[in-house]
Amino acid sequence: MLVGRYAPSPTGLMHYGNAMAALASWLDVRREGGRWLLRIEDLDRERCHPQYVDSLMEDLRWLGLEWDNQGSEVFQSERSELYRDALTKLDRQGLIYRCFCTRAQMASISSAPQGEQRYGVQPVVNPCRTLTKEEAERRLLRGERASCRLILPDEPDSYYDCRYGLQSIGSMSKMIQGGDPILQRSDGMWAYQLAVSVDDMAMGVTLVTRGMDLLESAHIQRFIIGRLGGEPPRYSHIPLYMGADGVRLAKRNGGNDNLTVSYTRNVRGIKPGNVLAHLAVKLGLLPDTETYITLNELLDTTL
Numbered sequence: 001m002l003v004g005r006y007a008p009s010p011t012g013l014m015h016y017g018n019a020m021a022a023l024a025s026w027l028d029v030r031r032e033g034g035r036w037l038l039r040i041e042d043l044d045r046e047r048c049h050p051q052y053v054d055s056l057m058e059d060l061r062w063l064g065l066e067w068d069n070q071g072s073e074v075f076q077s078e079r080s081e082l083y084r085d086a087l088t089k090l091d092r093q094g095l096i097y098r099c100f101c102t103r104a105q106m107a108s109i110s111s112a113p114q115g116e117q118r119y120g121v122q123p124v125v126n127p128c129r130t131l132t133k134e135e136a137e138r139r140l141l142r143g144e145r146a147s148c149r150l151i152l153p154d155e156p157d158s159y160y161d162c163r164y165g166l167q168s169i170g171s172m173s174k175m176i177q178g179g180d181p182i183l184q185r186s187d188g189m190w191a192y193q194l195a196v197s198v199d200d201m202a203m204g205v206t207l208v209t210r211g212m213d214l215l216e217s218a219h220i221q222r223f224i225i226g227r228l229g230g231e232p233p234r235y236s237h238i239p240l241y242m243g244a245d246g247v248r249l250a251k252r253n254g255g256n257d258n259l260t261v262s263y264t265r266n267v268r269g270i271k272p273g274n275v276l277a278h279l280a281v282k283l284g285l286l287p288d289t290e291t292y293i294t295l296n297e298l299l300d301t302t303l
């Protein structure tokens, strides 16, 4: 059975970009009669707040986007053990190293010209990759803090994105922006690439529908899932929602309050069907003259 998921981070009110991803994912799954699961990506304790979890659930219900794990939603903040096991498995395969670089050091490594440069991507060679285990241990014992990074292979990777077509890179280690991703931060916080891979695998997700800013991340996640012994899901990335100013919406830029679902819910006269039509137009499912549509009618359109 097809299993999809919606995986918001509760760092702010759900804006139209988030709602567009939820709608696209819901439609992809419901068209095939699959299961649609909600996962709350609340690893960042400082930026995530429970009131945003409540409001996003209300927003989804108001839009009619019901999820199948109601009452047993997955919260990443409760899954440390799973992430630790996965990190250990990767470590045993020699795929993890300790990185002592600060943010500023990483920024200067990324901007310094090094190695070959293809397609405008600057390969990042992390100096900590070549530290011996003993040297890393010594530095940890001295009280230095380190993150855990994944060693990206020099191998190519390709997958077929359901909307954007073939995604292919010649070398993971040379072409992934920013180089080897962090899997656990130096303060112990689990990082996105590890948590999302572990969870998609553990939840049996077979189709990931989400914003196209994560097209490249899929290469990393496919690799992690493969190394953990799983089968990577299919991916279907969608365009990002651009505000009237042509700028991508972000939960942080508070100036866009009127583009949040909770704001819209309270505007007299606006119905979920108006918002659904607006999002469907942005997704290219409806001509831009349409102002109202139901979820059932949307199930008959094709993306």
Ligand code: GLU
Binding pocket: 007, 008, 009, 041, 196, 209, 210, 211, 214
């Ligand atoms: N939590 C991420 C976000 O809210 C989405 C991650 C994903 O769908 O893989 O942007």
